[in-house]
Amino acid sequence: MDLSYTETQDMLRDTLARFLADTYDFETRKKMIASPEGRDPGIWRALSAELGLTSAPFAEEYGGMGGGHLENLIMMEELGKVIAIEPWLQTVVIGGGALQAVGGAVASEVIPRIIAGDCVIAWAYAEPTGRYDLANVATTAKKDGAGYVLSGHKAVVYAAPWATHLLVTARTGGSQRERAGVDLFLVDARSTGITRRDYPTVDGFRASEIYFENVAVPAEALLPGGIDLIERIADEAAMAVCAEGTGIARKLLEGTVEYTKQRKQFGQPIGKFQALQHRMADMLVEAEQIASMTLMGTLKLGLPAVERKAAVSLAKAKVARSIKFVGQSAIQTHGGIGITMELAIGHYFKRATMIENQFGSADVHLDRYEALTLAA
Template sequence: MDIQFTEEQELLRSSVQRLLRDQYDFDARRKIIASEDGFSRKHWAAFAELGLLAAPFSEDVGGLGGGVLSTMIIMQEFGRHLVVEPFVETVVLAGGVIEQAGSEGQKQSFIPDIIAGSKIWALAWTEKGSRFDLAAVTTTARRDGEDYVLTGDKTAVLAAPWADYLIVSARTSGHRHDRGGVSLFVVDRRAANLHLQGFKTIDGRRAAEVSLRDVRGQLLGREGEGMAVLEACRDRAIGALCAEAVGAMEELNSATLEYSKTRKQFGVTLGTFQVLQHRMVDMFIAHQEALSLMQHLNLSLGASEAGVSRLASGAKSKIGYAGKFVADQAVQLHGGMGMTDELDVGHYFKRISSINIQFGDPAYHVLRYAQLDTAA
């Protein structure tokens, strides 16, 4: 599959490429992740100014109406440059949930600040032992006047240390693993009795363990009907993460090919060894297959096709295995230097490894794909 982009989409892609090429090279990224904040507010503001934070949102809420395909274009370029700023967490996850489930008042209150780059959001849905199950929720919420009071713990909440607001899943009824009874709440990160323990992730980003003890939150969407929203959110996130992985794979292939042309062993360049040529061909094929599947998924997401959730699981699994293969080969063909901090190859390896476990690893999605096939 090869998507024929519109003139506007091509303009978006070239604008992102130019910005990242000029301002976000590997050395700049290393300085960003080594800083105290761990991300760049300057670059986040530049993304907002360029319209990247507005691109996926509909025009009704002040966005540019680019939808899923604009997210795909942006994330593919972000993957090529290992961008650490929380685009997926703030725009795709939280912004997508607000646009899908929020009231008109909530949309008008929250989305403009996301588009302007003035507020950062994170989605807190994972709990200890949940194993990628969106319904494995033990955090509780009870009504108290106009608001709700939340109690529970969330684990490995990506971008939480940077966030101004969290969207938290909590039970208003039912038991753990029940589809019904899961609700979503907007919580101010600086709310009383909310505590974060931040940490660095292996790919240079930031996450946190979140503890809530009678923390006040605002209901987002209908009470007890959060699962459908979270499932749609997961599908969109998978589409974005697959695009990022494909971008990273492309850069690994390019770096490995270039290295094979210059690195000499036994007096000749590595690229002259036929067995290594075969491995690089396999890497190229894996990337091309992943690219086609990623585009197919995002086109299906944009068209809201039936069965897209099953397709998302199939893509997450296939692209996950392909990404791991390409990353493994790139590291091996670069030798010991492939995992050094000074070379970008190891950083791509770590990012692909992290993408593989977000919203379910490849093995999980193989099983989910089979289960959805049986259910159909």
């Protein structure tokens, strides 16, 4: 099997890497996080309207380059290397992925806006009591004439303070944990009845608690597909954060190796000590396994649901455990300085810690893989 990337994919990676090298150094990122908005909107405009990178995973009928999951993997890995706070995951992978999956008039309207940089989508799916169960949804969508009325509370909605649209899971029927009756709605973030409580997250992003109080949405806001569509985009999102984790793991290793060359003890660089050499060798192995498992899972996103879920769960479980090892090893090697705000390594570790549990921890995915295996 040829696992090399195409010339176009290599070009996309190089374009993004060069742009980020010029515009997204660590000090610039810190300033963006500390700003009132929590980001620089000009970066998103440059990625989309100027460089056209947001078009990479979309079909040509929407104005895209005709790519797919591998293009998202490439972009997320490069964004991970600078721990970028751009809403690529929420807007391109999740929002754009859901719209492209269902097609229709709404996709034809919104995807070109994503490509142009005029649209930011936030996925409002998590609830205070939901844990990792995508079917545990208390938010309701009640039929009202030709449309629906949404009511409920969504928690830790990443990128919501910047969003033009919210992708909302809501229950149109059934009981709270029943798979049947859970649907997906694309809602204008400025709709009457929506209130937000915004806050910074530990990994540098902005998120919100969102409350829906009798929010009227038109019938076309309902994206067909139900829980199957929701699980599909959750799997795609899981592999995207694994790709981001690939870039982060490599930077954690790179930063650790560089530090051990500079830090001296007993008259020599600590990198000469065999115990630390063994640890860094183990970090390298785990970082490469993260990359391999991420590629494997991404390549299987197009398979039938059971096979896709099994592949994603194996990959996410491995990545969760490996990125924890790489992150903790990096911090332990640096010592106390590794968790200071001034040093980049601590910021990479924070994002790695979030990735470990985002869209399912290792235990959650191993449980899902076991259930899938027993049911086969």
